[in-house]
Amino acid sequence: MSASEKKRDGGARSHSREGARVAAFFDVDGTLLSCQSGTLYIGFLRRQGLMDLSDQLRIYWAYLTYRLGVLNMRRLADVTSRWLEGREEREVIEHCRQWYASEVTNYFREFVVEKVREHREAGHDVALLTGGTGGAKLAHGFQQVLPAGSLDVIVNVGDDLELFGLHVSPDLDSVLYTLSGLVDRDRGWGVAGDTDRALTMLERYGEETWFWIGDADMATLVRRTAQLRRGASLTRVTADMAAALGVPSQILPATDQRLRTRILTDDGDLEFQRYFVERGQRDEVRGISFEGAASAPPTGTS
Numbered sequence: 001m002s003a004s005e006k007k008r009d010g011g012a013r014s015h016s017r018e019g020a021r022v023a024a025f026f027d028v029d030g031t032l033l034s035c036q037s038g039t040l041y042i043g044f045l046r047r048q049g050l051m052d053l054s055d056q057l058r059i060y061w062a063y064l065t066y067r068l069g070v071l072n073m074r075r076l077a078d079v080t081s082r083w084l085e086g087r088e089e090r091e092v093i094e095h096c097r098q099w100y101a102s103e104v105t106n107y108f109r110e111f112v113v114e115k116v117r118e119h120r121e122a123g124h125d126v127a128l129l130t131g132g133t134g135g136a137k138l139a140h141g142f143q144q145v146l147p148a149g150s151l152d153v154i155v156n157v158g159d160d161l162e163l164f165g166l167h168v169s170p171d172l173d174s175v176l177y178t179l180s181g182l183v184d185r186d187r188g189w190g191v192a193g194d195t196d197r198a199l200t201m202l203e204r205y206g207e208e209t210w211f212w213i214g215d216a217d218m219a220t221l222v223r224r225t226a227q228l229r230r231g232a233s234l235t236r237v238t239a240d241m242a243a244a245l246g247v248p249s250q251i252l253p254a255t256d257q258r259l260r261t262r263i264l265t266d267d268g269d270l271e272f273q274r275y276f277v278e279r280g281q282r283d284e285v286r287g288i289s290f291e292g293a294a295s296a297p298p299t300g301t302s
Contacts, residue, residue, distance in 0.1 A: 038080065039063055040107075044099045045083075055083050113145045120150075127152040129254075132159075132171035133188040136178035139249070143179055148248040153179070154299070157234070157253045158261040158290060159272045163211055164202060166221040167228055170273070172238060172253060173220060180245035182216075191216040210278040235299045257296035262289045 042059050045051040062079040065071040071079075084092060116126055126146060128139050130153060139153045156171045170189070177183040177191055184192040194214025203209040213221065220241065227237040233256040242251045261272040264287035275283060 040103065041096075041099055044103060045095065048095075048098075050095060051083060059083070116142075116146060125152065126150060127154055129154050130171075130175065131156045132174035135171070136174045136183070137188070139175055140178050143249050146249075149250070151249040152252060153249055154252045154254055157255060158259050159276075160260065161211075161271055161273045163213070163221075164207060165225070166218075167225045168211070168213070168221055169224065169234075169253070172251065173217065175251055176220075176238070176242060176245065176247065179247045179249055179251065180242070182245065190214050211273060233299075252299050254299060255296040256299055258292045259296045260291040262291055264288065 039060060042051065042056055046053070046056045059080050062071060062076050066073070066076045119126060126142070128135070128142055128151065130136065130139055132155075135155075139151070142151050153175055155169075155175050157169055159171060160167065160169045162168065174183070174189045177189070182191050184190045184194065190212075191214055194216045196212065196214055198215050198218050199209050199213055223241065224234075224237050227240070228234065232240075234253045235256055238251050238253055242249075263270045263272055263275040263283070263285055265275065265283035265285065267283060269289075270279070270283070275281065275285075
């Protein structure tokens with residue numbers, strides 16, 4: 001397999017087991033939204049003529065009985081997923097995109113703006129704790145509705161690793177590229193239009209290339225590593241790169257100290273990225289540890 005084929009999202013294909021696919025996530029318990037997003041989606045499908053009345057009423061009844069404590073989550077998922085049977089994945093994804101574009105975006109924007117306004121009037125700062133791809137998209141949404149410079153995004157660095165002698169921070173980079181508008185929106189990570197000539201050459205030299213790094217992405221890693229070796233903190237390096245790319249929000253690593261997620265499997269202790277990307281999450285997880293957590297203070301406190 002060539003380097004260009006060893007995409008970082010290759011491991012994501014094995015998220016599902018026995019061919020099952022997850023089409024969408026709904027905030028069933030109202031954790032993020034003040035309404036039931038699942039019922040909103042069902043209403044949208046009904047209005048678009050994509051769902052008949054009997055299916056709509058059956059799913060509404062399932063949601064109601066779940067909220068009343070009669071139905072458990074597994075049973076709710078079984079009932080609501082019946083509508084997906086026999087439908088093409090591409091079709092379902094397109095329906096979700098249409099619903100999001102026509103209804104969810106405006107609702108979420110109004111909801112966030114109102115909640116943020118309440119907190120800012122109370123003198124509270126706005127900070128978002130996030131990981132990579134999905135969290136980066138959420139951060140982008142917050143950045144759209146907040147005054148420039150008023151959002152702090154605190155990003156996971158427990159999945160960082162060293163490759164080719166370079167310091168790789170996948171989640172930091174996903175947030176950096178997303179908030180700067182450079183991200184490859186189809187994949188949700190990396191730089192749009194990036195190429196892999198450097199990675200291909202490294203493969204010819206005999207290097208492992210299971211973790212896909214584009215040429216533009218490589219420049220980010222070179223810059224970060226060089227600055228760290230000169231004594232700069234990860235916080236300082238990240239702030240400088242964000243400023244160079246025109247990011248109005250403050251992006252902060254969770255800590256400046258080394259922190260690594262380790263996955264214990266039957267084949268031994270694995271770095272998170274080797275478990276997640278290289279081995280495609282195929283190993284049975286026997287335990288999880290966080291190397292360096294006991295001595296890694298939050299950024300800005302060390």
